[in-house]
Amino acid sequence: MSEFIEFSKPFVEGIQKVFETMVFTKLEPGKPIIKSDRQAKGDISAIMGLIGTVEVEGTDREFQGMFLLTWETDVYVKIASAMLMEEYTDFNDQIEDVGAEIANIVTGNAKRTLTQMGFKIEMAVPSTVTGKGHCFKYPSGTTTIMVPLSCVHGDFVMELCYQSHND
C-alpha cells in the first residue's frame, strides 16, 4: 500500500493544484481505499490511460495503469460552471470535456514527479464516459485505489489503477 500511496501522491497534489488555480476552491482528499468492483461511483467519468515503463533496479519494465475521475452529475455541473466562469444547469456538450481537461492537466503535472520516481509515462488522450452505473475495464494485473475528494461544489472520487513493480 505504501508504494501505491507514493504513486498516487502526485495525482492528489495535481488535482488540488488544478482546483485551487482554475476551479477557485480548495480540494480536500479523504482516506484512500482499495476498490474491489468495476462500477463507477459517479455518472460522469474522465479516464486517462497510463502506459510506459518504470525503472526497477536499473532495468526498464513495462508499466500500465489508469487514472480516472468520477462525478455525480450535479457536482460535475457545478465544477464545470466554476471552471468555465459561467453558469450551467445541466450536463451538455458545452461542458462535456471539462472532466477530461482536468484529468489531462492532473496527469501532465503528475508526470513530472513520476519521472523523478523512475516512471516514463506517455500522455494519452483522455476520454469521457457517461451514464449511471457505468463500469470500467481496468488493465489486467492492476490494483485500483479510490481517493474520495471533497470541495465546496460537492464530493467526487479519484481512482488510480496501479501495477506493482516490486513483484
Add this chain to the structure above:
Amino acid sequence: MGLKTSMKIIVINDMGTMRKIIEKMLKTMGFTNITQADDGATALPMIKEATELGVPYEFIVSDWNMPGMSGLDLLKTLRADDQYKDLPFLMVTAEAEQGNVVIAVKAGVSNFIVKPFSAATLQEKIQKIFKA
C-alpha cells in the same frame, strides 16, 4: 512590439473547455478580437488566409498536445516561413517537464505556460512576450 487590446488573436486547442477558459481570460484582460481553432491543422490555413487577406493574426495561443497537427508542429511550420518568424506564439501545455521547455524554445516559441494557470499568470506571460 506593443500590446494593443484590439490585436487579432487565435486560440488553438482540441479541448473546448480550455479554448473557452483562455478566451474568457483574454477578454477579462480587455482583448476583443479572438478566434478559436481546434487543432494546428485547422488553424494553419486560417492563419495563412488571414495574412493573404491583409488582416493577419498578431498573436497565437496554442496547446501543445493535439491530434491532427500538434502545437509544436504548427510552431515549426510557421517559423519555417519568413512571414511568421516573429509572430508571437504562446505555447500551452499540461506537461511541466524541463525537456519540453527546451524543445519549444529551440523551435522558436515566444513564451510557455503550464496548465493549470490563472488569468494573472497568462497576463504576465503575454506582457513578457510583447515587452521583448
